Amino acid sequence: xxxxxxxxxxxxxxxxxxxxxxxxxxxxxxxxxxxxxxxxxxxxxxxxxxxxxxxxxxxxxxxxxxxxxxxxxxxxxxxxxxxxxxxxxxxxxxxxxxxxxxxxxxxxxxxxxxxxxxxxxxxxxxxxxxxxxxxxxxxxxxxxxxxxxxxxxxxxxxxxxxxxxxxxxxxxxxxxxxxxxxxxxxxxxxxxxxxxxxxxxxxxxxxxxxxxxxxxxxxxxxxxxxxxxxxxxxxxxxxxxxx
Numbered sequence: 001x002x003x004x005x006x007x008x009x010x011x012x013x014x015x016x017x018x019x020x021x022x023x024x025x026x027x028x029x030x031x032x033x034x035x036x037x038x039x040x041x042x043x044x045x046x047x048x049x050x051x052x053x054x055x056x057x058x059x060x061x062x063x064x065x066x067x068x069x070x071x072x073x074x075x076x077x078x079x080x081x082x083x084x085x086x087x088x089x090x091x092x093x094x095x096x097x098x099x100x101x102x103x104x105x106x107x108x109x110x111x112x113x114x115x116x117x118x119x120x121x122x123x124x125x126x127x128x129x130x131x132x133x134x135x136x137x138x139x140x141x142x143x144x145x146x147x148x149x150x151x152x153x154x155x156x157x158x159x160x161x162x163x164x165x166x167x168x169x170x171x172x173x174x175x176x177x178x179x180x181x182x183x184x185x186x187x188x189x190x191x192x193x194x195x196x197x198x199x200x201x202x203x204x205x206x207x208x209x210x211x212x213x214x215x216x217x218x219x220x221x222x223x224x225x226x227x228x229x230x231x232x233x234x235x236x237x238x239x240x241x242x243x
Contacts, residue, residue: 015079018090024072029068035058082232082236087232094225106216116204132162147193170193172193
């Protein structure tokens with residue numbers, strides 16, 4: 001058994017840590033599955049925009065969630081039963097996850113521009129050399145939804161439509177620094193949003209930094225869990241042997 005008041009406190013803290021860890025894994029697993037099967041996401045990812053690289057991130061999230069849940073379960077059982085073998089397996093897996101997430105967090109921040117390049121390539125390939133007006137009805141509807149959600153106009157350029165002034169989702173209702181004047185004819189004009197690619201690049205860069213920061217924070221929490229498990233293993237080893 002874990003010795004003394006300190007050992008009991010470490011045992012309780014480790015159990016709480018692993019329960020939270022297990023819940024985190026369940027959330028990651030659930031979000032990953034939801035993003036993979038959601039029809040609205042699928043319209044953007046596997047539709048005309050051809051952003052299927054997004055599914056790779058979903059699979060990574062699903063795998064990470066499943067592994068995290070198993071690890072949290074081992075940690076909970078090991079802490080409550082004071083099972084040295086479970087605790088050692090838990091500490092080992094947590095150590096590997098710590099290194100992976102630390103590296104992934106750093107790479108996510110360092111290579112954030114690569115994700116925007118993938119998005120740019122997908123947009124350019126989907127649009128081709130023509131105008132959005134000449135594309136299929138489903139493609140036009142997809143772009144319209146995209147414009148409405150991100151307050152943007154066109155894919156690569158805000159002149160990807162034959163006449164952006166005819167598109168309600170392109171028009172700036174209130175003029176600001178994110179709008180530009182467009183003159184379809186010398187006698188007429190309208191105020192339209194920036195292209196969706198520009199908004200996407202800003203959105204991805206911001207969120208990748210956040211994801212990288214969260215990954216590093218989780219890695220730190222895992223390091224704390226490793227320390228707790230090592231202390232409990234030492235306390236168990238110092239007491240009576242258990243199966």
